[in-house]
Amino acid sequence: MKLKGKVWxxxxxxxxxxxxxxxxxxxxxxxxxxxxxxxxxxxxFSRKVRAGDIIVADKNFGCGSSREHAPIAIxxxxxxxxxxxxxxxIFYRNAFNMGLPILECSEAADDARTGDILEVDMSTGxxxxxxxxxxYEARPVPPFMQELVSAGGLxxxxxxxxxx
Amino acid sequence: MTIRSRKRPMTITEKILARxxxxxxxxxxxxxxxxxxxxxxxxxxxxxxxxxxxxxGAKKVFNRNRVVLVADHFTPNKDxxxxxxxKIVREFAREQKITHYFEGGNVGVEHAxxxxxxxxxxxxxxxxxxxxxxxxxxxxxxxxGVGSTDLAAAMITGEAWFKVPESVKFVYxxxxxxxxxxKDLILYTIGDIGVDGALYKAMEFTGEVIExxxxxxxxxxxxxAIEAGAKSGIVAPDGxxxxxxxxxxxRKPRYFAxxxxxQYESVREYDCTKxxxxxxxxxxPENTKNVTDxxxxxxxxxxxxSCTNGRxxxxxxxxxxxxxxKVARNVRLIxxxxxxxxxxxxxxxxxxxxxxxxxxxxxxxxCGPCLGGxxxxxxxxxxxxxxxxxxxxxxxxxxxxxxxxxxxxxAAASAVKGRIAHPxxxxx
Ligand code: SF4
Numbered sequence: 001m002k003l004k005g006k007v008w009x010x011x012x013x014x015x016x017x018x019x020x021x022x023x024x025x026x027x028x029x030x031x032x033x034x035x036x037x038x039x040x041x042x043x044x045f046s047r048k049v050r051a052g053d054i055i056v057a058d059k060n061f062g063c064g065s066s067r068e069h070a071p072i073a074i075x076x077x078x079x080x081x082x083x084x085x086x087x088x089x090i091f092y093r094n095a096f097n098m099g100l101p102i103l104e105c106s107e108a109a110d111d112a113r114t115g116d117i118l119e120v121d122m123s124t125g126x127x128x129x130x131x132x133x134x135x136y137e138a139r140p141v142p143p144f145m146q147e148l149v150s151a152g153g154l155x156x157x158x159x160x161x162x163x164x
Numbered sequence: 165m166t167i168r169s170r171k172r173p174m175t176i177t178e179k180i181l182a183r184x185x186x187x188x189x190x191x192x193x194x195x196x197x198x199x200x201x202x203x204x205x206x207x208x209x210x211x212x213x214x215x216x217x218x219x220x221g222a223k224k225v226f227n228r229n230r231v232v233l234v235a236d237h238f239t240p241n242k243d244x245x246x247x248x249x250x251k252i253v254r255e256f257a258r259e260q261k262i263t264h265y266f267e268g269g270n271v272g273v274e275h276a277x278x279x280x281x282x283x284x285x286x287x288x289x290x291x292x293x294x295x296x297x298x299x300x301x302x303x304x305x306x307x308x309g310v311g312s313t314d315l316a317a318a319m320i321t322g323e324a325w326f327k328v329p330e331s332v333k334f335v336y337x338x339x340x341x342x343x344x345x346x347k348d349l350i351l352y353t354i355g356d357i358g359v360d361g362a363l364y365k366a367m368e369f370t371g372e373v374i375e376x377x378x379x380x381x382x383x384x385x386x387x388x389a390i391e392a393g394a395k396s397g398i399v400a401p402d403g404x405x406x407x408x409x410x411x412x413x414x415r416k417p418r419y420f421a422x423x424x425x426x427q428y429e430s431v432r433e434y435d436c437t438k439x440x441x442x443x444x445x446x447x448x449p450e451n452t453k454n455v456t457d458x459x460x461x462x463x464x465x466x467x468x469x470s471c472t473n474g475r476x477x478x479x480x481x482x483x484x485x486x487x488x489x490k491v492a493r494n495v496r497l498i499x500x501x502x503x504x505x506x507x508x509x510x511x512x513x514x515x516x517x518x519x520x521x522x523x524x525x526x527x528x529x530x531c532g533p534c535l536g537g538x539x540x541x542x543x544x545x546x547x548x549x550x551x552x553x554x555x556x557x558x559x560x561x562x563x564x565x566x567x568x569x570x571x572x573x574x575a576a577a578s579a580v581k582g583r584i585a586h587p588x589x590x591x592x
Contacts, residue, residue, distance in 0.1 A: 026245035094311035
């Protein structure tokens with residue numbers, strides 16, 4: 001799976017309250033959530049972002065709450081993939097479970113700036129910064145996680161295993 | 165070639181996971197499927213799980229006694245949208261005949277409620293669609309927060325996938341200073357290792373200080389393991405655990421302990437005689453300082469409650485500090501006993517008289533302001549001292565508001581002084 005999009009760059013320890021503030025958690029409607037995605041970090045974000053854009057962040061992206069509203073909001077806002085130095089573990093899990101592609105790569109995260117164009121190959125983990133003409137290798141995704149993604153997320157995976 | 169004639173020495177976390185995965189032993193990094201004893205959801209996370217459950221065509225939960233649903237975040241329903249979310253959970257609970265469904269006068273903050281009711285027992289594997297599910301590690305269970313999709317899958321299959329975490333051992337030596345509790349130990353630890361200092365790992369709390377620590381303080385410590393990025397926190401069961409568990413466990417507990425020779429990613433040791441009451445300054449739990457080193461910080465609100473510090477020991481401490489004092493003129497003090505039983509016990513022991521005479525508002529059990537939900541939201545530029553676990557930007561209200569995390573004694577003293585204060589300034 002190859003993805004290409006414009007970068008939105010964020011700092012370290014972006015918590016789930018900044019991705020989607022708790023005051024909006026009285027609903028789980030993706031469209032509603034997308035409207036407030038990253039609102040407290042970058043108020044105009046949901047209006048500026050275009051389908052296919054890529055979030056690039058420093059370490060520990062998605063720390064804090066377990067709310068799946070966070071990856072849902074990001075996905076519904078049109079973000080195609082997230083590249084970060086590292087992810088908080090529940091966010092990491094949630095992203096794979098719902099089929100939102102994410103990659104860990106320190107160098108790519110360091111170099112990229114908002115507005116850069118990034119190409120990401122999920123199957124090989126190769127990242128290419130078109131603007132800076134630089135290539136990177138992301139940390140490989142464990143085979144089980146690839147299996148989850150190729151099944152289309154956790155629910156489809158358990159269905160395949162005959163649970164429902 | 166090595167022939168392994170006996171099991172490798174394992175940590176308590178590895179042993180619990182191995183048992184639930186039906187394996188002789190497990191290794192850090194290994195991906196396993198494990199049986200879950202309890203799967204938990206709340207009024208924010210369960211509706212999404214229920215939607216996934218229905219989408220995939222599931223008809224029945226794997227075990228109606230093992231799925232726990234607690235409507236504690238925005239309840240009593242703060243608005244129409246919240247009421248709608250709760251209705252989804254209620255109807256599902258009825259349809260599935262869920263035994264452990266809590267709302268109204270039965271509801272308490274989930275992570276205070278489940279241990280108190282004996283729903284989680286030592287040796288369990290618990291997943292909860294709430295990040296502070298790690299609280300139950302205090303009982304000697306493996307417990308971790310997951311998302312709603314994980315919850316949906318577990319509600320159907322009774323299983324969850326895990327990457328076996330590496331364990332980090334934290335050893336607490338010496339003796340606790342006056343006014344220092346489990347909350348201070350965990351804040352101090354997070355201050356030391358940072359908010360991703362234990363990312364993906366299991367934090368194992370040990371040492372003579374932990375052995376003499378109350379269950380309420382252990383629950384507060386394990387509660388905040390996630391604030392260091394950890395997958396779980398755990399305390400090996402001992403006499404304190406047994407006496408807490410024996411009167412309430414609804415299933416047979418299994419007591420595990422780490423083997424001699426178990427492998428740890430690292431070991432950190434602390435001398436507790438050097439630890440003072442801590443304050444985590446905005447906007448990360450790692451920004452910790454001794455309460456005596458924060459300087460003058462005037463405040464608008466104090467919240468004493470939450471799944472970290474809303475238990476009876478916390479109410480007792482707050483009452484002890486507040487006794488005979490009044491809350492400062494410009495401060496709103498909100499006290500939230502975390503469960504109905506704690507509420508009733510506080511009332512019985514006369515703490516409510518102390519709180520009310522001091523000028524506090526007493527809230528019914530709810531998460532309420534902890535996550536900026538309701539019952540005490542902060543306006544622009546306002547500052548709060550809270551016994552909760554997160555001080556992220558906008559966590560308790562406006563994005564320009566600030567949250568300072570402390571233990572209940574510091575929170576109560578600060579309410580009296582109108583600024584962040586050491587409990588000794590108020591109560592001797
Ligand atoms: S009290 Fe706060 S941290 Fe605990 S479960 Fe409720 S919202 Fe989450």
